[in-house]
Amino acid sequence: MQTNLNHHGLNATKSAASGASAIARVVGVTPQAVAQWKAVPPEYVLKLEKVFGVSRHVQRPDVFGPAETESHE
Numbered sequence: 001m002q003t004n005l006n007h008h009g010l011n012a013t014k015s016a017a018s019g020a021s022a023i024a025r026v027v028g029v030t031p032q033a034v035a036q037w038k039a040v041p042p043e044y045v046l047k048l049e050k051v052f053g054v055s056r057h058v059q060r061p062d063v064f065g066p067a068e069t070e071s072h073e
Contacts, residue, residue: 003038003039005062006038006039006040006056006060006061006062007038009039009040009054009059009060009061010037010038010040010059011040012054012058012059013017013040013048013052013054013058013059014034016052016053016054017048017051017052018051019031020034020035021034021051021073022042023048023052026044026047026048026051026052027044027047027048037064039040039059039060040059040060042063043061045063045064055067
């Protein structure tokens with residue numbers, strides 16, 4: 001189940017970046033390397049969050065945990 005969440009996070013990041021090439025340029029790898037990822041490597045999450053606006057909690061919930069929701073109690 002966690003693998004599906006990580007794959008969703010990778011897809012969300014690719015969508016925000018308009019593809020693997022933009023991600024590759026930001027983190028300094030080839031687009032082919034990005035295409036082989038099953039999840040965003042943890043060492044790139046914060047940089048990609050800053051550049052593309054996809055939360056670390058969406059990209060890697062297994063590392064950063066799920067996003068906290070606001071409580072209106």
